[in-house]
Amino acid sequence: MSALTNPLNHANCIVSTYQKISQLPKLEITPEVMEMLHQFLGLLSNEHGSEFTDAVLAQQQIQAIKPRVQTLFSQASSIYERHWAYCISKSIDPVHTLEHEYPYFKHYQRATALEINAAHSLATEQINRVLMVGSGALPLTSLALHNAELAVDNLDIHQQDLLLGKEVCDALAPAHRMNFIHNDICKQDDLACYDVIWLAALVGDEKIKRNILHHLFDSMAAGSLLVIRTAYNLRTLLYPSVTESDLAGFQVKLKIQTFADNFHSILIAQKPYAES
Incomplete structure (x- = not known):
């Protein structure tokens, strides 16, 4: 060996x-x-x-x-x-x-296209308004969602990164109408207005992520989707992994465990409709 x-x-x-x-x-x-x-x-x-x-x-x-x-x-x-x-x-x-010049531009193109197409395929209603949690200083996912003609809100707990992210969006898409929200996602209550919520991979450690998932389940609208960027295999050393067992209450709709470099793994879950 x-x-x-x-x-x-x-x-x-x-x-x-x-x-x-x-x-x-x-x-x-x-x-x-x-x-x-x-x-x-x-x-x-x-x-x-x-x-x-x-x-x-x-x-x-x-x-x-x-x-x-x-x-x-x-x-x-x-x-x-x-x-x-x-x-x-x-x-x-x-x-x-x-x-x-940015080395990972094509990666973002491919990864966000995969996520957006999957969300459209799995959604039971038309997707109009989305939230990117942990949009950060370089909100390329948000721009991809905007270019897909979705109404995008960006949320980040770090105000400096959020403002810098707005500058990036202003430079790349001057006519955008995206909103930028400085808040802790666990303190954001108006989540029922979103058809899909994206959760960035680097949002919180394992304990914080579990708290976020509980809050999202309590606050999201029935039928809405949650797109989670996660990691498997050796990439779990880089950021906390979310597994199906962490999504209690949600219905897991798709799991993509990647074996290609520069691609994060993906979980897509849906908050179920109330039983009649």
């Missing part, structure tokens, strides 16, 4: 690379830091099978660093999104900057 296919060796590589990143004097967007992060993400590839993944995740050293890895990835993602949000919003040609 080669080092690349040995779970213990793979786990040691993950820990070693994580430690190098965590020991950096500052987490910032430089070629050197980005190279280390890309190397780290490569070790957590979606392309590994479940048996290998389970063996890696079972290693004691992996379990010991898991919470810290999720925190690090959340911080790195926020810094990366803010960097590109500034680049796009300040560009003399923001559309060109997004489509030809």
Whole structure:
């Protein structure tokens, strides 16, 4: 068995690379830091099978660093999104900057198209108004929903990211009519007006996510859909995974467990109609 296919060796590589990143004097967007992060993400590839993944995740050293890895990835993602949000919003040609310079543009195109088409296929009523929870500084999903002719509200608990996200939307779609709401989703009560709610992958840790799901179930309209970005396999080291068991009360309609890099996994659930 080669080092690349040995779970213990793979786990040691993950820990070693994580430690190098965590020991950096500052987490910032430089070629050197980005190279280390890309190397780290490569070790957590979606392309590994479940048996290998389970063996890696079972290693004691992996379990010991898991919470810290999720925190690090959340911080790195926020810094990366803010960097590109500034680049796009300040560009003399923001559309060109997004489509030809931002590395993950095609990923967002494909991922959001998959989610939007799936939601339309599963919805029992026409989809008109949607909410993006955790829209962030780079609300590319919101823009994709807007371009799909849906009425979009953006919600984020971080006001600075929300305002920066609005600048990005203003630059890329000046005529948009999207709303931007600064709030904790668990304190947002007017959720019954939405046909679909999107929940970003990096919204909250495992405990917070469970609280959010309970609040959404209590507040959403019967028949509305919930699109959840989640993770399986080694990607659970990057952000908390949501499984079917976390969706008590909801009816799970679709589960997409991806085995392609740069794609998050997806759960789509529906709040059931009351029994007559």
